Amino acid sequence: MSTIKINIVSSSEEIYSGEATMIFATGTLGELGIAPGHTPLLTGLAPGPVRVQNGSDEEAFFCSGGFLEVQPDLVTVLSDTAERADSLDESEAIKAKEIAEQELANKDATLDYAKASAQLAEAVARLKTIQKLRKKQ
């Protein structure tokens, strides 16, 4: 029986790599069944299981969304590590901007650490010299 190569990866690890006779996945537009020799296809994945059949063996992986690429002899599943939605991404982006703004706002309000520690070192050195001078007197 002919097989097709399949790789399932997420950005923090490799999930599965092997041969399959049939692959089932949930595309954004519906269920997909991919057999060896499938025409090139690029689709988004909806959260759901990806099932890999090899003969009578079957393995299932949960995929929280991502992309699926099909070449006649190769299937690549690029899985996301978390559920993604434009609205969520948007809030993340706003957070990153806010941190940047806070940093800028802090500039005048509080001394930054490096400056403070430099001033502290200077003060300590001054104290030391004063003590030394006192001893001599």
Next chain:
Amino acid sequence: MANTKEVRKQIASIKSTQKITSAMEMVAASKMKKTQDSMLEGRPYSLKIKDVISHIALANSEYRHPFYEERTPKKACFIVVSSDKGLCGGLNINLFKHVIAKSAELNEQNISSCFALIGTKASGFFKSVGGEVVAVAEKLGDKPNPDDLIGLTKVVLDMHKISEIDQAYLCSNTFVNTMTQQPNVEQLIPLKPEEQDESSSLQWDYIYEPEAKELLDGLLTRYIESLVYQAVVENNACEQAAKMIAMKNATDNAGDLIKELELLYNNVRQAAITQELSEIVGGAAAV
């Protein structure tokens, strides 16, 4: 001449410092292994997504994504990856020097710069140096989560989308080996198209579900996110390696200092004994 008590006190204080640095060295060594592992774990994804992207470049798609577009550059954004903690030698500052040099080079061509910063050290540095900071991601920890970088990447990509910036650079340290970390400034946008392979110039295209634009948008965003994530993970491995070396040097230096001080201590002690002896002998002679 210094008295023995003072020297002894100094030796004790340096010894306790040495204990701390050698402990930090060991911690960094064990963390380095872990960060290197997570660097390797993330690699399959970036390789696979690169494969897919190069396949797409080969396909005769009608849609050409703006990330490939060469615009006349007016403004560039630097994504600077740094560590959250210090005590890692010149790792961060070497990178910042590269970034500043590149930014100055662009400035000569009338391209202004803005910065998206990852890591506490970068935000601290650019706060004191100045420069337009558009986004910050800090305190990602030893095992950064790809999701923590989504926001920052989106800010940069959105700015590109509305033509506020025309170029994006990714600045991070690359891990050569434990001893060497190379600061690197790499162009992210516009993406450089892969070399076209002559043999596979067959006319074909994907079936896109749903649409090419939507899919490529998502895929290229993921690609850039994965590049940024990979840079962060690699920079972490660099940080631990650099920290290990820095702490090893500190421990060695403390050892040298202790040796010198012990020599001084012995000298002082011997001088005191000799003086006492000569006083006794002098006293006896006087009697």
